[in-house]
Amino acid sequence: MVLNLAESNPTRCGLQAPGVLEALALPESLVYTPDPRGLIRARKALGERLLCKPEELFLAASTSEAYGWLFKLLCDPGDAVLVPKPGYPLFDYLAGLEGVRALPYALDYRHPRGWAIDIDRLLLDAAREKAKAIVLINPNNPTGSYIRADERVRIVEACACLGMAIIADEVFLPYALEDDGAQRSFGGESACLCFTLDGLSKLLCLPQLKLAWLRLSGPEALLAEASARLEIIADAYLSAGAPAMNALPSLLPAADGFVLSLQKRMQENMAALRGLFEEEGSPYRVLRCEGGWTAVLECPRVDSDEELALGLLLHAGVLVHPGYLFEFERDGYLTISLIVPPEQFRRGAAAMRGYLDGLLSL
Numbered sequence: 001m002v003l004n005l006a007e008s009n010p011t012r013c014g015l016q017a018p019g020v021l022e023a024l025a026l027p028e029s030l031v032y033t034p035d036p037r038g039l040i041r042a043r044k045a046l047g048e049r050l051l052c053k054p055e056e057l058f059l060a061a062s063t064s065e066a067y068g069w070l071f072k073l074l075c076d077p078g079d080a081v082l083v084p085k086p087g088y089p090l091f092d093y094l095a096g097l098e099g100v101r102a103l104p105y106a107l108d109y110r111h112p113r114g115w116a117i118d119i120d121r122l123l124l125d126a127a128r129e130k131a132k133a134i135v136l137i138n139p140n141n142p143t144g145s146y147i148r149a150d151e152r153v154r155i156v157e158a159c160a161c162l163g164m165a166i167i168a169d170e171v172f173l174p175y176a177l178e179d180d181g182a183q184r185s186f187g188g189e190s191a192c193l194c195f196t197l198d199g200l201s202k203l204l205c206l207p208q209l210k211l212a213w214l215r216l217s218g219p220e221a222l223l224a225e226a227s228a229r230l231e232i233i234a235d236a237y238l239s240a241g242a243p244a245m246n247a248l249p250s251l252l253p254a255a256d257g258f259v260l261s262l263q264k265r266m267q268e269n270m271a272a273l274r275g276l277f278e279e280e281g282s283p284y285r286v287l288r289c290e291g292g293w294t295a296v297l298e299c300p301r302v303d304s305d306e307e308l309a310l311g312l313l314l315h316a317g318v319l320v321h322p323g324y325l326f327e328f329e330r331d332g333y334l335t336i337s338l339i340v341p342p343e344q345f346r347r348g349a350a351a352m353r354g355y356l357d358g359l360l361s362l
């Protein structure tokens with residue numbers, strides 16, 4: 001049997017938010033009352049959680065769909081948006097499908113400080129390419145790095161000055177793994193046009209419900225125009241389903257407790273990984289991870305990432321992802337999902353260590 005340490009589908013990790021089936025069975029969902037921004041009762045409940053007005057919110061079927069809407073809203077074909085590298089391999093496709101260029105900006109790693117955006121280069125590229133938006137994944141997947149306060153100041157300033165928008169993807173925001181308070185939302189950022197994305201996929205581990213949200217903020221005139229235009233895009237799709245929207249008010253109160261229990265599991269898994277790989281003088285390193293669902297293990301480059309991942313699968317029965325899937329600069333990185341059940345995680349990580357040690361001793 002393969003020990004799957006690449007599993008990031010929460011519905012296969014024994015994670016179950018409470019009260020889902022009951023919440024989906026409301027009679028209101030038998031009636032069709034389309035609203036381009038999403039049903040008001042759902043937006044009111046969200047507004048209470050996010051401390052914002054329902055008018056600042058749009059509902060969509062997923063954050064992936066929300067990206068598509070935003071690229072349509074902000075870009076003409078051929079325009080550029082900036083996306084993080086290493087990063088989740090989704091944005092090239094989402095941008096490409098809208099005829100938009102996804103230009104990578106680099107995150108560099110310094111141990112033990114962690115990941116930082118190469119801001120000078122990012123801002124130069126943004127200005128040269130006349131980028132329409134900067135995608136900030138807060139925290140980024142798979143680097144687990146939140147946008148730092150100093151990075152935020154410079155990016156917001158540049159966006160305001162160059163007329164760029166921020167698309168802040170905060171699906172992992174509450175899943176902090178370190179206690180240094182770096183997790184500050186972009187929701188409500190008012191100095192430039194800002195779209196903050198989140199949804200049920202990660203907040204309650206319910207990707208199958210297909211419900212996500214965008215919060216709009218920014219200078220008044222820009223915001224009014226963007227809201228009006230986004231309403232036309234959303235009205236063309238009307239894609240959020242009534243059962244999920246009607247369920248939202250009864251699902252949201254469980255979110256904080258649910259996040260806390262998953263955070264505990266992830267902390268346990270991270271401690272197990274560090275315990276297995278980071279003894280004094282170890283040739284391995286678990287990279288600093290401030291939040292999110294993914295750990296990154298750095299290994300000696302005895303083989304390409306692909307060969308390492310294939311060897312682990314074939315000879316140790318452990319499935320992990322090679323770093324190149326997330327466009328790491330070079331070989332030597334494997335990514336591991338922190339949401340898998342701890343027993344499976346420990347056994348898989350121990351088998352990995354055994355196999356990798358074997359390669360090093362050859």
Ligand SMILES: Cc1ncc(COP(=O)(O)O)c(C=O)c1O
Pocket residue numbers: 062063064065088137140141169171199201207212
């Ligand atoms: C950073 C990030 N944003 C968005 C998504 C997609 O989420 P959704 O299910 O809401 O489309 C993922 C998927 O894992 C992700 O890693």
